[in-house]
Amino acid sequence: MIQNQWYVILRSKEVKKGKPVGFTRLGENMVAWRLDDDRVVVQSDICPHRGAALHQGKLMDETIQCPFHGFEFDASGACQYIPARGKTVPPPKIFQVKTYPSQERHGYIFIWYGEEQESYPPIPIYEELTSGFDYADYAESWTVHYSRAIENQLDVFHLPFPHRTTIGRGNRVISDGPLVRMVGDEMQIWVYSRKEDGSPARKASELAQPFRPPFLHFRFPHLWQNHISDDFRITVYFTPIDEGNTIMYTRYYQRMVKVPLLGWFIAWLSSIFSIIILHQDKRVVEKQLPIKSDFKMGEKLISADQPIILYRRIRKALQDGKTIQEINAE
Ligand code: FES
Ligand SMILES: [Fe+2]
Structure with missing residues (x-):
């Protein structure tokens, strides 16, 4: 932790x-x-x-x-x-x-x-979601170490495999980039995937500057946001129960439909779809070995794993007692 x-x-x-x-x-x-x-x-x-x-x-x-x-x-x-x-x-x-x-x-x-302090930093929360959105709420426990659960949601190129019948349809197996940035205490990730067309995956440095907000956000220690569009977001707090179990506090936010109750119903419907997707991940992630990830652990990573590499590096530095400011200044 x-x-x-x-x-x-x-x-x-x-x-x-x-x-x-x-x-x-x-x-x-x-x-x-x-x-x-x-x-x-x-x-x-x-x-x-x-x-x-x-x-x-x-x-x-x-x-x-x-x-x-x-x-x-x-x-x-x-x-x-x-x-x-x-x-x-x-x-x-x-x-x-x-x-x-x-x-x-x-x-x-x-x-x-942690240790008691005279003053505490602000809590990790997306202030812009605290008003103007309807949301549906969902919590689920997985028998996984929290690092594996978080990394699953930072993994940008698994979609065509466990999710081939849902969000991974279309066989977009090539992962260009991705672009990954650290902004304050937040990782921001832009995802570029396409079908196999005979050309190799492009490096992040070869990609055009993004024109839309990052698709994925992650704030340490445990808040993730999927910015599907300005009006539709998913957030998850990944809370460790213990070394082998993690609970995911998930919310589906929408503000496309502003009619009371109907707005909530749309958010609820999307939560049902997302739970199906989540379960497509669950069966794979619960069997991953070793149980928890680490900065140096012998996995053979590729450039599309860049978000996971950055997550592991920052988690390790925070565990070693550094602050985000010190880490970003390195
Ligand atoms: S008062 Fe005796 S165990 Fe709590
Ligand atoms: Fe997934």
Whole structure:
């Protein structure tokens, strides 16, 4: 995993008032619950007393009560009450539940995964999609390391094979370029594919400058956007559950049809089509070996793999503790 980043860990609708939810993300057991004023609290699901799962406990006024011995923890993680010691005895500070800095935006719950900081960078989100679009929402888990799931969506030349009956129709097997750029914290990819015509694939340097926005975008650590057109986009947050499982929080946005309900229906229809496409990938990607990718791993890559090479290089540098600014300046 890449440390010191914001990650989507749940959708807002999955955390309801009055009921804590337990789940695993980023290899850690977590519990999420809501305060009366609607704020979301995300904490370790492991009670510091003797390891019971807090999500099995009860929500009190502003605290979560452990199901085992009733210790109560507040939104900051501090223990407020140890019933066995009596109301008049203040709990010692060592009974602290790990509490993740969290934010809720546009129907997603984000946590900061890493060291506490005085101030945090902005959360990764496409602001232009937060108004004016209808969207359909979908989440699905794959038994893959997150790197393989992300690389699948950065892979620009597999379409004629697993997707030959859907988006890969037409046998456009030749992949010119692709053009790949890093702009701030975002990878931008322009895709050029064509049929075999006897001429070899052209290098990125031989391609004309693009006249349309990039087709694929990827913002570290885990947000991908397919810019199908200005009015139709797909986004995915690839969230690691653990080293072998990844959940994909997917949205299908459209603003071609502006009639309420019909607009949502169009987005929903496209989500159904996209799920079929996703499953064409799933059967291949879940069998890829080794389980996770790395910057140096012995795969024999070709120039059409350029987006994957760049992803691996930047991920490695971020894992080594560099910032995007430092990486871009190299
Ligand atoms: S294990 Fe949680 S209070 Fe004892
Ligand atoms: Fe695919």
